[in-house]
Amino acid sequence: MSYLSISRVTKQFGDTVVVDDFNLDVEKGEFVSFLGPSGCGKTTTLRMVAGFEIPTSGKILLDGADITDKAPNQRNVGMIFQSYALFPNMTVAQNIGFGLRVRKEPENMVKQRVEEMVSLINLEKHANKYPYQLSGGQQQRVSLARALAIHPQVLLLDEPLSALDAKIRISLRAEIRAIQKKLGITAIFVTHDQEEALSISDRIVVMNTGVMEQVGTPFEIYNFPKTRFVANFVGSLNTADAEVVDPAKGLVSMDGVQFESAEGTEGRKKGDKVKIAIRPERLSFASEQKKANVVDATIENITFLGSVVRIQVKIGNTKFNMDTFNNPFLELPGLGSKEQVTCSKEAVLVLDE
Amino acid sequence: MSIFARIRRIPFWSWFWFILGALYFLLPLYATVNFSLRMERDVIGFKAYVRAFEDPEFLETFLYSNFLALMTIVASIILIVPTAYWIRLRLPEARRIVEFITLLPFVVPAIILVFGLIRIYSSPFKIPLTDITILQPLTTFEVGTDILIVAGYMVLGLPYMYRSVDTGMRTVDVRTLTEAAQSLGASWFTIITRVILPNIRAALLSGALLTFAIVVGEVTLASFLGVPAFGPYLFLLGQHRAYEPAALSFASFLLTWAAMGLIQLFTGDQQVSGAH
Amino acid sequence: MAQTALNPKAPTPALDWKKWIGVTPFFLFAILFLVLPSMRLIVGSFTNSDGQFTFANIFQLFQEQAILDAYWLSIRISAATAIGGGIFGFLLAYSVTVGGLPKPLRSALITFSGVASNFAGVPLAFAFIATLGRTGFVTALIKNLFGVNLYQQTDFDLYSFWGLSLTYMYFQFPLMVLIMAPALDGLKREWREAAENLGASTGQYWLRVAFPVLLPSILGSMILLFGNAFGAYATAYALTGGRLGIITIQIGAQIRGDVLHNPGLGYAMAMGMVVVMTISLIGYSWLQKKSERWLR
Numbered sequence: 001m002s003y004l005s006i007s008r009v010t011k012q013f014g015d016t017v018v019v020d021d022f023n024l025d026v027e028k029g030e031f032v033s034f035l036g037p038s039g040c041g042k043t044t045t046l047r048m049v050a051g052f053e054i055p056t057s058g059k060i061l062l063d064g065a066d067i068t069d070k071a072p073n074q075r076n077v078g079m080i081f082q083s084y085a086l087f088p089n090m091t092v093a094q095n096i097g098f099g100l101r102v103r104k105e106p107e108n109m110v111k112q113r114v115e116e117m118v119s120l121i122n123l124e125k126h127a128n129k130y131p132y133q134l135s136g137g138q139q140q141r142v143s144l145a146r147a148l149a150i151h152p153q154v155l156l157l158d159e160p161l162s163a164l165d166a167k168i169r170i171s172l173r174a175e176i177r178a179i180q181k182k183l184g185i186t187a188i189f190v191t192h193d194q195e196e197a198l199s200i201s202d203r204i205v206v207m208n209t210g211v212m213e214q215v216g217t218p219f220e221i222y223n224f225p226k227t228r229f230v231a232n233f234v235g236s237l238n239t240a241d242a243e244v245v246d247p248a249k250g251l252v253s254m255d256g257v258q259f260e261s262a263e264g265t266e267g268r269k270k271g272d273k274v275k276i277a278i279r280p281e282r283l284s285f286a287s288e289q290k291k292a293n294v295v296d297a298t299i300e301n302i303t304f305l306g307s308v309v310r311i312q313v314k315i316g317n318t319k320f321n322m323d324t325f326n327n328p329f330l331e332l333p334g335l336g337s338k339e340q341v342t343c344s345k346e347a348v349l350v351l352d353e
Numbered sequence: 354m355s356i357f358a359r360i361r362r363i364p365f366w367s368w369f370w371f372i373l374g375a376l377y378f379l380l381p382l383y384a385t386v387n388f389s390l391r392m393e394r395d396v397i398g399f400k401a402y403v404r405a406f407e408d409p410e411f412l413e414t415f416l417y418s419n420f421l422a423l424m425t426i427v428a429s430i431i432l433i434v435p436t437a438y439w440i441r442l443r444l445p446e447a448r449r450i451v452e453f454i455t456l457l458p459f460v461v462p463a464i465i466l467v468f469g470l471i472r473i474y475s476s477p478f479k480i481p482l483t484d485i486t487i488l489q490p491l492t493t494f495e496v497g498t499d500i501l502i503v504a505g506y507m508v509l510g511l512p513y514m515y516r517s518v519d520t521g522m523r524t525v526d527v528r529t530l531t532e533a534a535q536s537l538g539a540s541w542f543t544i545i546t547r548v549i550l551p552n553i554r555a556a557l558l559s560g561a562l563l564t565f566a567i568v569v570g571e572v573t574l575a576s577f578l579g580v581p582a583f584g585p586y587l588f589l590l591g592q593h594r595a596y597e598p599a600a601l602s603f604a605s606f607l608l609t610w611a612a613m614g615l616i617q618l619f620t621g622d623q624q625v626s627g628a629h
Numbered sequence: 630m631a632q633t634a635l636n637p638k639a640p641t642p643a644l645d646w647k648k649w650i651g652v653t654p655f656f657l658f659a660i661l662f663l664v665l666p667s668m669r670l671i672v673g674s675f676t677n678s679d680g681q682f683t684f685a686n687i688f689q690l691f692q693e694q695a696i697l698d699a700y701w702l703s704i705r706i707s708a709a710t711a712i713g714g715g716i717f718g719f720l721l722a723y724s725v726t727v728g729g730l731p732k733p734l735r736s737a738l739i740t741f742s743g744v745a746s747n748f749a750g751v752p753l754a755f756a757f758i759a760t761l762g763r764t765g766f767v768t769a770l771i772k773n774l775f776g777v778n779l780y781q782q783t784d785f786d787l788y789s790f791w792g793l794s795l796t797y798m799y800f801q802f803p804l805m806v807l808i809m810a811p812a813l814d815g816l817k818r819e820w821r822e823a824a825e826n827l828g829a830s831t832g833q834y835w836l837r838v839a840f841p842v843l844l845p846s847i848l849g850s851m852i853l854l855f856g857n858a859f860g861a862y863a864t865a866y867a868l869t870g871g872r873l874g875i876i877t878i879q880i881g882a883q884i885r886g887d888v889l890h891n892p893g894l895g896y897a898m899a900m901g902m903v904v905v906m907t908i909s910l911i912g913y914s915w916l917q918k919k920s921e922r923w924l925r
Contacts, residue, residue, distance in 0.1 A: 052822055072825040079826040085819035088923035089841040098837070099827030132922050143823075150827055367728030370720040371738070374802070378741055381756040381799065384766030388759040432658055439651035447652050454659045456914075460906040461667055462860025464877045465899050468884050469666025472673070504662040566747045572863040577884055587751045588867055599759055602752035606744070613743040617736075 003028040003186055004049070004154055009058030011044055018044045020210040022058070026154075029184045031177065033197040036207035037233070042190045045207075046156050049188065050079050062153055078147030082159040084139040086131040092142050093118065093127045099150035117145035120179065137168040144176065148183070155180065155187040161196065173200055194234045198222060206230045228275060228351040237277050238320040242350075244272040252276055252350060255316030260292045261348040268350075275351045280310065282347035283322035285333075286340035294342045299333050313341055382606060389599035401596035402604070410586060411601070418575075418583035421499070422568040425506040426561045429514045432507070434557070437518045438549060441527050455515040458508050463573040466505060471577060474501055498578055505574045510564040517563070521556025522549075559616040566612040570605050667903065673896030686897040693889075696879065696898055703859055703876040704905075706790060710797040711854035717798070718805020719847060726813040739810060742803035749800045754867035757796045761787045788869045796868055797858050804857060805850055812846040815924035842923050849916030856909040860902070876902060 002025035011019040019041040026032050034042035047053045049060060051072035060068045067075055086095050096117050100110040118127050121141040131139055140160055147155060157176070161169045177200050180187050191197050197204050198218040206213040206221060206229070214226045225231035232239070242254040247268050250261040259276060268274065286294045297313035297320075304310075309330065311322045322341060324330070333339055392401040405411060440447050458466070471492065478488035491497035507514075527549055534544045550557075572584035587605075591598040677683040690696055725735040760767050761779075765787075768779050779785040786792055816839055824834040862877040871878050880902070882888045883895040 050822075050826060052825075072822070073828050073830060075826075076828070077826070079823065081819045081823060083817065083819050085817065085823040087820060087823070087838050087842070089838065098824070098829070102824075102827065102829040102833045102837070146823075146827065364724065364729035366720075367724035367730050370717075370724045370728075371730055371734060374717070374721045374738070374806075377799070377802070378745060380767060381753075381760040384760035385756045387766055432655060436652050436655040444648050444652060447649070451652065451655065454655075454663070456910065457659075457663055457667075459856060460903055460910050461663065462862070462877070462902065462906065464860070464862040464880050464884075465670065465902055466663075466666060468880060468895075468899050469669050470662065471884065472669050473666050504658070507658070508663050563747075570750055570752060572750050572867070573881075577881075584751060584863070587755075591751065591755055591867065592870075598751075598755050602755040602759075605752045606748055606756070609748050610744045613747065614740060617740050617743065 002026060003030075003063055004188075005059075005061040006045070006049070007059050007061070009045070009048060009055045009060065011041070011048060011053060012056045018210050019048070019055075022212060024205060024212075024215065026186060026188070028186055031180055031187045031189065031200065031202045033189045033191060033201040033204045034207055035191055035194060035197040035204050035234070036213075037192055039209075040207040041210040042192075042205075042207050043158055046158055046188060046190050049154065050077055050156050051075050076150065076152055077154045077156055078150060078152030079156045080140070080143050080147050080158065080160045082162050084131070084136070084143045084163075086139055086143055086146070088131055091128050091130055092123060092134070095131070095142055096146045096149050098146065103150070113149055117149050120148070121145045121175075135168075136164050137172055140164065140172060141175070144179070148179075148185070153186070155185050157187065157189045159190055159192070161191070162193075169196075176200070198234070206233065208233070225349070228277070231277050231349060231351060236280055236321065238280060238283075238318075239275050239277045239351075240318040240320075242274050242276045244268045244270055244274060244350075246270065250345070250350075252348075254318065257295050257316045259295075259348050260345050261350050262345040263350070265350055277349040277351055278320065278343055278347055280321040280323040281308075282343045283313075283320060283341055284324065284343070286342040292342075292345050293348065294340050297339055297341045299335055299337050299339060302332055302335070313339070315341070382603070385599050385603045385606075389596055389603055392596040401600040405590075405597040405600045405604075408597075411583075414581050414583045414586040417581055418569050418571075421503060421506065421580075421582065422565045424499070424503045425510060425568050426564050428503060429507050429510055429564060430518075430557060430561070433511075433514050433518050434550075434553075437515065437522055438527060438545075441519075441522050442531060451515075455512050458511050461508075463505075463509060463571075466508060467574045467577045470501060470505055470574075492578065498580055502574055502578050502580055505578075506564070506568045506571065509571075509574075510560075510567055513563045513567075514560040517556045517560035518553060521553035524556075525552040527552070555619040559620045562612040562616050566609050569608065670896045670899045670903070673893060674900045676893055676896075678891070678893065683893070686891070686893040689891070689894055690897045690901060693894070695874070696876075696894075699874050699876040699879045700901065700905075702790070702874060706794050706797065706875060707855045707858035709790075709794050710801045710858045711851045713794070714798050714801030714854050715805050715847065715851035718802035718850075719809050721802065722806045722809035722813055726810055727816065735810075738806060742806040745803040746800050746807060749861065750863035751867040753796060753799060753864050757787060757792075757799070757868065761785075761792065761795065788872055790873075793865055793868060793873060793875075796864060797861065801854050801858060804854060808850040808853070809843075809846065812843060812850075812920070812924060816842065843920075845916040845920035846924070849913045849920060852909045852913045852916070856906050856913070859905060859909070 004024075004026040006022055006024045006026075009019060009022040010017065022041075022045055024032070034045060036042045044053055048055050051067070051070055051074075055068060058068070059066060062075075062077070087098065090098065093114050097110045097114045100113060105113075114127075118124055121144060123138060123141060123145075126134060126138065131142070134142065140163075143160075160176070161173055164172065173196060176189075189197070189200060198221070201218055203215060203217055204221050205215050208229050214221060214230045216224075221230060221234055225234060228239075231237050240254050242252045242259070244265055245251040245253045245258065247265045247270060250263070250265045252259050252261060252265065252274060254276060261276070295315050297315045299311060300314050300319060301312040302309065303312070304326070307326055308323045309326050309332065311324065311332070313320050313322055320341075389401045390397045390399070392398070392404070436451065440451060461469075474491040474497075475493075477486045477490050489497070491501045530548055530552065531544055534548045539548070570584050570587070571582070572588055575582035576585040576588065583605075587598060587601055590601070674686050675682055675684065677685060721738065724730050725738050757765075759765055762768065763780055772778050777783065787796075820838055820842075821834055824838055829837070860877065862881060865873060865875055865878055866881065869878075871882065876898070880895070880899055883898065887895065889895055889898075
C-alpha cells in the first residue's frame with residue numbers, strides 16, 4: 001500500500017470536467033511533480049489533496065486513512081503558495097510558529113521548533129523581520145519553514161518558484177530538493193516549467209486538459225514520451241508528417257526522405273500517416289563512418305544560444321533544428337551549403353498523427 | 354465539505370447586516386417621498402413638486418448653483434490637469450508637497466475656510482507697506498464674490514479632483530505616452546489635446562461629477578458669502594414651508610444619485626466620496 | 630571650473646528653477662485661497678484687540694465653559710458616529726465582500742454608499758425630519774406598532790445629541806463601506822487557505838490574521854469618519870437651527886457677528902478645530918501607511 005493514494009479522482013465545476021479519472025500512488029519520501037500548461041488540472045488536483053476542493057468522485061488516502069472529505073484544517077498537509085501567502089502582520093518567527101500555536105502546543109516547544117526551522121532555511125538573522133522586509137526568495141523560504149513546522153505528512157508546493165527571478169528560482173529549487181531529501185518528506189510539486197520538473201523530481205505526472213498523459217521518471221518522460229503532447233511539451237522537438245513504409249524494419253518516409261526508427265511502427269500498416277519527432281540535440285553532422293539515417297540537408301540559419309549553437313537545416317521540404325555544443329574551435333558550415341546530417345534509430349520517435 | 358459546513362455557508366449575519374443597512378438607507382428616502390406627496394389632504398399627488406418647481410426663485414438659485422459648479426469644474430481642470438501632468442513629467446520632487454496641499458482641505462473644514470476667506474477678502478488689497486489699494490474687497494462686488502466662492506469650492510473639491518486626475522494619469526502612464534508621442538513628432542498641443550486628455554477622460558469626468566455633487570447643494574460657503582445659491586434657498590424655504598422642501602430634498606437626492614451613478618459607470622468600483 | 634570643483638554640490642540652477650514654473654499657478658492658488666486664510670486665523674489667535682502678540686486667547690479658550698462644552702459635544706458626536714458608523718459600515722462591507730452575499734448586492738451597496746456619503750446638508754436634515762421628527766414616518770410607525778410615542782414617552786429628540794448622531798450616521802457608515810470594501814478585498818484568499826492548511830479554524834483565522842491585518846485600516850477609517858463629522862456644519866445647522874451648540878455652529882455664530890466680543894477668541898476657536906483635524910489626519914495617514922504595507 002502506497003503512502004498517498006489518489007484513486008479515480010474526478011473534479012467537475014458545473015459541466016466542465018477539470019480533472020478526469022486521476023490515479024496516482026506516491027511512495028513515502030517521494031518527490032512527484034505535476035507538469036502541464038495552465039488549466040490542465042494540476043493545481044486543482046493539488047488543492048484536492050490539500051482539502052480546498054472536494055472531488056466530485058474518487059478517493060484520496062493518506063497513510064491508509066481516507067481524507068477525501070476532511071476539512072483542510074484537519075489534514076496535516078503542508079502547503080506552499082505561489083504568492084508566498086505569509087501573514088503580513090506577523091514576523092518570520094511568528095509566521096513559522098502559527099501552525100503550532102493554533103494547535104495549542106506548549107510555548108517552549110513552539111519556540112524550539114521555530115528556531116530549528118529558522119536555521120533550516122538559514123534566516124536566523126531575519127527571524128524578527130516582517131514579510132514586507134524580505135525578498136521574494138526569502139519569503140518563500142519562510143513559507144517552506146512554516147509549512148514544515150507542523151510536521152506535515154505531505155508537502156504540497158503550488159508553483160512555488162513562479163514569482164521569483166530566474167537565478168533565485170534555480171538556487172531555491174535546489175534548496176527545496178535538498179531539504180525534502182534531508183527530512184525524507186513526501187512532496188508534490190506543481191509547475192508549468194518542464195526544466196523545473198525535470199531537475200527536481202523523482203517522478204513526473206504530465207497532465208493536459210484534466211487527463212494524465214504520462215507518469216514516469218524525468219529520464220523516461222524526456223527520452224521516451226508516450227504521447228505527442230508529452231513529446232511536444234517536454235523539451236523542444238522537431239516534428240514532421242510522414243508515412244509508414246515498412247513496419248517490420250521501422251522505415252518511415254518524409255517527403256521521400258527515409259528514416260529508420262527503433263520503435264513506434266509496431267501495429268502499424270504500410271501507408272499509415274504518422275508524425276516523426278526528433279529532438280534537436282539528437283541530430284548531428286554525419287561523420288566518415290556512415291550509419292543509419294544519413295540524410296541530405298541545406299544549412300538555413302545559425303543561431304548562437306550560449307552553450308549551444310542551434311543550426312536550422314532543411315531536410316526535404318521540412319525545417320529541422322539541430323543543436324550542437326558550443327566550443328571555441330567549432331567549425332560551422334556556411335549558410336546555404338549542403339551537408340549530410342544523421343541521427344540514431346533510437347532518436348526517431350514515431351507518434352500518432 | 355460536510356453538509357454542516359454547507360449549511361453554515363448560508364450567510365445569515367451577512368443578510369442581517371445588509372438588510373439593516375438597506376433600511377437605514379431607504380427609510381429616510383421613503384419618508385421624504387411619502388411626506389412630499391401629501392401636500393393636499395387625503396390625496397397622493399405631486400402638488401409639492403409643482404409648487405416648488407414653479408417658484409421663480411427656485412429656478413434662479415438652482416441655475417446659479419449650476420453656474421457656480423460649472424465654473425468650479427472648469428477652473429479646477431485648468432488648474433489641476435497641467436499641474437498633475439507637469440509633476441508626473443518633469444517635477445516628481447514636487448509630488449510630496451503638492452499632495453500635502455491637496456490634503457489640507459481635510460484639515461480646514463468649510464466653516465473654517467469661509468471664516469478665513471471672509472476675514473482676508475473683506476478688506477481691500479494694498480501694496481505692502483503703502484496705502485495704495487490695488488484691489489477692492491472681493492466681498493463687496495458681485496463678480497468678486499463669485500470669484501471668491503468658486504475659489505472656495507475649488508478648495509473643497511481639490512482633494513477629489515487632484516486624486517482623480519492623478520490616478521487617471523498613473524493608470525495610463527502619461528510619461529510613456531508623452532515620450533511615445535514626442536518620438537513620433539507630435540507637438541505639445543497635439544500631445545495634450547489628442548493624447549493626454551482623451552486618455553484621462555474618465556478620470557476628469559468622475560472628478561467633475563464629484564465636484565458637481567459637492568457644489569450644487571452647498572450651504573456653508575454660500576450662506577456666509579451671501580450668494581443666492583440653491584443651498585441657502587432650500588434652507589430658507591425649510592424655515593416657513595413644509596412640503597416643498599421635502600420635494601426638493603428628494604429631487605436633490607436624485608441629482609446626487611445621477612452624478613454618482615455616472616461616476617460608477619465611468620470608473621467602475623472605485624471609491625467615490627465627498628466632503629461635508 | 631575651479632568653482633565647480635570646490636563646490637561639487639552646485640547643480641545647474643538655471644534648469645532647476647525653470648521646472649518649478651510649471652507648478653506656480655497651483656502654488657499661487659493654494660497660497661491665496663488656502664494658506665493665507667488659514668494663516669489669518671492662526672495669526673488672529675495670537676493677536677489681541679490692539680494688534681499685539683498674545684497667548685491670552687488660547688488661555689481663554691480653555692476657561693470659557695461654553696466653548697469647552699461645544700468642543701466636548703462635537704467630539705462626543707463625532708466619536709459616537711465614527712465608532713458606530715465604523716462598526717456598522719465594516720459589517721456591511723464585510724457582508725458584501727467576504728460575507729458571501731450575491732455579487733449584484735455589492736455593486737448596489739457601493740453605488741448607494743457613494744450617493745449617501747455625499748448626501749449631506751439641508752436635504753439630509755429635511756429627510757430626517759420627515760423620518761424621525763415629531764410627525765415623522767418612523768415616529769408614527771413606532772407609535773402604531775409598539776404604542777410608544779418617542780417624543781412623549783422617551784427622551785428621544787431629533788434635535789439633540791442622539792438625533793444628530795443618527796442623522797450623521799447616514800453619511801458616516803456609507804463612507805466606511807467605501808473605504809473598507811477595498812481593504813477587505815485586499816485580504817488574500819491564500820492567507821485564509823494557508824491558515825486553514827496550518828490547522829486554524831475560521832475563528833482563529835479571523836482573530837489572528839484577518840482582523841489584525843485590517844485593524845490599522847479600520848482604526849484609520851474611523852479617524853477619518855471622526856474628522857468628517859467634526860467639521861460638518863450644514864447638516865447640524867439645518868436640523869437644529871443652531872439650537873445644538875456644537876463647535877461648528879458656535880464658529881458660525883462668531884462669523885455672523887462677534888458673539889464672543891473678542892475676535893481673537895473666535896480665531897482661537899477656529900484654530901482649535903484645525904488642530905483637532907490635523908491630529909486626526911496625521912493619525913489617519915500613519916495608520917493608512919501601515920495598512921498599505923500589509924495589504925499590498
